[in-house]
Amino acid sequence: MKINYYFRHPKVGHSIHRVFRTLIEEVEKSADISILEMPNKGSMPLDLLKNNIYTYKSRDKNTIHHVTGHIHDVLLALVGVKTVLTIHDLVFLDNVKNPLKKFYKWLFWLYLPLKIADKVVCISNQTKQNILSKLNTDKLLVIYNAVDPIFSFQEKEFNKKKPIILHIGTGWNKNLIKSIEALEGIPCHLRIIGKIKEDQINFLNKHGVEYSNALNLTDLDIKNEYLNCDIVNFPSIYEGFGMPIIEGQQTGRIVVTSKIEPMIEVAQEAAAFVQPDDVASIRQTYLKIINDDLFREETIKNGYINAQRFSVKNISKQYIELYKKLS
Template identity: 70%
Template sequence: MKVNYFFRHPNVGHSIHRVFRTLISNLNKSVEINIYEVPSEGSMPGNVIRNVWFTYNKRDKKAIHHITGHIHDVLLALIGVKTVLTIHDLVFLDNVKNPFKRLYKWLFWLYFPIKIADVVVCISNQTKQNILTQIQTNKLKVIHNAVDPIFVPVEKAFNHEKPIILHIGTGWNKNLDRTIEALSGIPCHLRVIGKLKDEQVVLMKKYDIDYSNQCNLTDEGIKNEYKNCDIVNFPSVYEGFGMPVIEGQKTGRVVVTSNIEPLIEVASGAAVMVNPEEVSSIRQAYQTIISNDAYRVDLIEKGLENAKRFSAENIASQYLELYKTLK
């Protein structure tokens, strides 16, 4: 069996590369694999044409072609060959207010790609349901993302006096502003991964938050951040999946996340669920974790068990069974 994987340009981001690298390393034993990255990182017509032409030149009638995400429009080059498309979320529609741009995205990132693909993999049930509100299709299959095996349980005595709270991401959806406000007056150190905006730094000073910041970490660096923290903080207002929840659980850390889908699905009752719109809800989560040892330990144990669902071996076996149906 031969599978050709197509990735977006690496300058757009490495998150999809990371997820599939974990998967591919397990599939390598039973599948012949080729990996391609499209040459253009933009989404203007010239970039799209270049990427579609590149993909067309890599098509192979004997192979399964797997578009790993973000570059859905290159499916136009794969009509007539076996194809799998992974859709991570519909943020490309949800964030577009211009009706003409939204129509373009709907047609060339959703409608035509789904019509062309043999199977569409959704990384959560939430993504599947969101797609079904846009298009009725029987091609959808849910396969979760795999957690990188570099994440392993690491014991650490909880720092009651000044816990380290690890916050992943500084984008609009990561809810850092409410996190900062929620931590006002709670002795802790806030460790933020991602480039801070000027207004976020101003908020840190306003609420007198002891914090540090790091960007562009290696995989080993990310692993060490989880290992060194006491609490993983991920109260997002929007997510396609929520890998930090699983990475935190796999490391053996208590996780705070939002009571929205797909984070409810991913956490599976093994995290502190908060209302991401309410500062008081987020604040109460930290206070309970710090003061209630039995509660915290119970969640950590449940998290370690939950993380097994997302092992590379488990997810790779699901993809392998999927590919076999297309042979």
């Protein structure tokens, strides 16, 4: 069995590469693997053309072609061969207001790829339902993301006097501003991973929240950030999945996340849930974690149990079964 994995240009972002690298290391034990990265970063017509030409040259009727996400439009070059498409979320549609751009994305990133692909993997039931609300298809199945085995359980004495709160991501959906507001007056250190904008820095200073910042981290660096923290903060307002939930649970840290899908689906009952638009809800949850030892310890224990659902062996087995059905 031979599988070609297609990735977006590496400078666009490493999140999809990182998720699938873990999976590929397991899959290649039973398959011949090739990895192809797109030559162009953008999604405009010229980028689409160049990426499709590159993809077309790799076509092989005896190979399963797996488009790992973001570059859905390269399915246009894979008509007539065995194909799998993974869709992580529909932010490319949900976050676009210009009607012409929205139609362009709908046509080339959703409608045509779904018509061409043999199977479409959604990383959560939330993503699946979102797709079905826009397009009726029977090609969808749900396979979760796998957690990297480098995230292993390690106990840490909780710092009640000044917990380190790890916040991963600074984009519009990561809810950093409301997190900062909720932390005003709570002794803590906010560790922010990702590029901080000037308005976010001003907000940190305004609310007197002690913080530090890091970006462009290696996988080992990220692992150590989890190990060094006391709380993983992930009260997002929009996600396709939410890897920090699982990485935090697997490491043995309590996770704060939003009581919305897909975070509920991913975390199960093993996280400290907040209403992401309610500063008081977020603040009360931080205080409960700091002051309620039993709640914190039970949540950490249940989180580690929940994280086992996302082991690389479990997830890779589901993908291999899918590939065999297409072979």
